[in-house]
């Protein structure tokens with residue numbers, strides 16, 4: 001078996017009396033889309049935060065490309081090639097679409113602390129940013145203020161910014177949320193192609209997308225992974241059907 | 250040119266023409282007013298880097314303003330008394346040479362900003378405001394209780410410091426010097442805004458998470474901004490002291506921090522010329538209203554309230570509208 005790109009080893013996290021993550025060990029292998037599903041409040045976003053940085057697990061470790069990154073800040077994990085999109089947009093809303101993309105390129109391949117020269121001057125960084133916008137279909141909107149974009153376009157921009165990092169793995173928290181049928185379908189097609197570049201840990205409620213994309217699925221309920229397996233295995237798992245898909249066994 | 254650029258150009262024009270006119274009709278008082286405005290504007294340009302670009306509400310910028318002032322006061326007082334500042338292990342003498350004074354002011358304020366920033370930028374929101382305020386007050390009380398440099402009474406400098414090729418005692422010449430420095434600082438500030446650093450700092454203000462997600466450390470951006478900002482405000486402190494030929498602990502007071510913040514907000518936070526418009530307005534109000542009533546700050550407060558409630562972009566926002574997105 002190939003080495004996983006990303007893995008958690010027995011991660012636990014509590015908020016007071018609430019156990020949001022309970023001894024979670026999951027991994028992400030090269031070339032795959034690993035979907036993480038579970039009901040609202042199951043602890044999916046909490047797990048993502050511990051993987052991407054920003055929330056420190058109480059116990060357990062996070063491994064990324066063979067390195068223990070548990071103690072590293074989010075920006076350090078990003079520098080190592082972890083690309084992330086959020087459930088709730090974190091874009092710089094007052095900035096233009098292009099500025100958001102250039103910020104990603106700067107973080108990935110430039111010097112964001114440079115005080116001379118123009119950030120948006122033509123060159124390798126700008127090309128990188130524009131290329132990412134072209135890929136998600138936002139090139140036409142590059143001069144628009146991000147706050148003027150539609151919800152769906154903002155989601156696309158989040159993905160574009162993650163692309164500028166040329167990540168070694170993606171972690172995406174509900175990228176389809178609020179996209180509508182056509183939008184979901186387009187993004188599903190896009191992510192399908194993206195897995196060849198870097199594997200994706202995908203939190204998603206849209207089950208059509210999950211079943212269409214996932215190589216493996218993990219089911220999280222009350223902070224616990226109750227099953228991991230291929231689409232077929234998960235579909236047939238009676239415990240999953242009962243706990244999550246809402247069927248009477 | 251868009252409306253904001255036209256307005257900015259007009260502002261520079263006024264800052265050149267009005268004092269020149271005052272010089273021609275021999276009204277040096279107005280030149281002094283303009284000099285005060287230019288120097289305060291410079292302090293505001295410094296504050297605007299953390300406040301406008303960084304979104305950091307520092308109520309401690311008087312610390313840097315005062316450090317600049319005391320850098321001037323200490324160096325010049327030793328020069329006028331011919332007593333060295335330090336005898337051993339090596340000799341350090343005072344100076345009345347402006348470029349050296351400015352350099353010392355900038356470096357000292359920058360170092361102070363590095364320390365204050367490193368400690369206070371770990372916090373945010375109200376804690377950040379309180380910690381910066383506390384640092385400012387620390388300097389204030391230190392200056393009051395430091396008898397070798399005048400303590401509460403401050404320090405007087407008899408003759409304005411010198412600059413090669415100029416007679417700085419001639420008001421219009423000293424004003425010209427201050428205006429050139431202000432314009433350079435504005436140019437620097439414009440450069441920052443368009444740089445990679447400016448883009449990242451602006452983004453960190455809007456969403457620290459966003460910046461971290463692309464591998465950039467918000468703390469480092471903010472600390473850099475804080476140091477650059479402190480340096481500029483420190484330089485303005487040195488000039489302010491030179492204008493008055495006097496330094497006192499008042500420069501360190503929280504009222505000073507508050508006034509700088511108030512006129513930046515009046516003029517327009519995060520707008521290049523916000524501090525300039527704000528400082529000019531502040532000086533005009535102080536002059537006009539201050540002549541009518543000693544409680545002129547009440548009117549200033551009212552104006553501030555109106556601006557904050559109804560014109561978030563300050564005066565510049567009212568005149569030039571929402572800031573154009575950069576190309």
Ligand SMILES: Nc1ncnc2c1ncn2[C@@H]1O[C@H](COP(=O)(O)OP(=O)(O)OP(=O)(O)O)[C@@H](O)[C@H]1O
Pocket residue numbers: 015018020038039040041042043044045046047087
């Ligand atoms: N910082 C926090 N402090 C306290 N409780 C928290 C915190 N963050 C999350 N929780 C709680 O942890 C649980 C898991 O939340 P989380 O956001 O991870 O769920 P989720 O699976 O992403 O849900 P959704 O599908 O709605 O996005 C919830 O009960 C939530 O209220």
Ligand SMILES: [Mg+2]
Pocket residue numbers: 044045046087173
């Ligand atoms: Mg969630």
